[in-house]
Amino acid sequence: MNYDTSDSAVTSVVGEMLILVLVIILVSLFATSAFNLLPGDRETVTTVSLENNTTHLIFWHKGGDWVDKNDLTITATPKEGGSRIPLTIDGVFDYAGKPVEVFDLGGNVTVKTENLTAGITYEIRVATPRNVIFPKEFRK
Numbered sequence: 001m002n003y004d005t006s007d008s009a010v011t012s013v014v015g016e017m018l019i020l021v022l023v024i025i026l027v028s029l030f031a032t033s034a035f036n037l038l039p040g041d042r043e044t045v046t047t048v049s050l051e052n053n054t055t056h057l058i059f060w061h062k063g064g065d066w067v068d069k070n071d072l073t074i075t076a077t078p079k080e081g082g083s084r085i086p087l088t089i090d091g092v093f094d095y096a097g098k099p100v101e102v103f104d105l106g107g108n109v110t111v112k113t114e115n116l117t118a119g120i121t122y123e124i125r126v127a128t129p130r131n132v133i134f135p136k137e138f139r140k
Contacts (some may be wrong), residue, residue: 041130046103048126048134052113056090059109059126059134066104067128076109076122079137085122087111116140 013016046064059074080092088111091099093125095106103109109126118140126134 030042043131044128044133046133049137050124050134050136052138055113057111057113057124057138059103060113061103061105061107061109063105066102067133069101069103071128072103072109073125073127074109075125075127076116076138077125079121079123082084087113087115087124113140 044065045068046067047062049060051060051064052058057074066132069089069092072089072092074089076085076087078085090110090112092101092109093107094100094104100107121137121139124134124136124138125132137140
């Protein structure tokens with residue numbers, strides 16, 4: 001019996017398998033690198049100014065992103081030390097004074113100051129779940 005001992009077919013199959021493995025590794029490396037380049041979540045950027053009268057603080061939206069009324073948290077912390085005091089939002093209004101559900105350009109948020117003590121300096125913070133959009137000192 002005469003058998004053909006040629007290994008040429010085995011060599012081409014091994015070569016194709018090596019190329020296939022190399023392509024799979026390169027594709028997975030490229031995909032991992034591409035996913036790392038995607039931007040993360042964006043923080044809220046809002047310009048706010050403060051106006052006060054004897055009973056309320058009024059925060060005016062001067063520009064930037066809108067913020068949902070339910071995402072706003074307003075607190076006052078005494079500068080001399082003490083615990084943070086949550087302030088109750090009395091209302092959120094648009095530029096025409098109508099009650100709305102979002103704090104947007106031209107609108108305002110009013111907050112009662114009845115639980116703040118006169119003569120004390122507070123750090124007032126307007127915050128969203130992601131960041132503080134307005135920190136400022138205030139003396140009642």
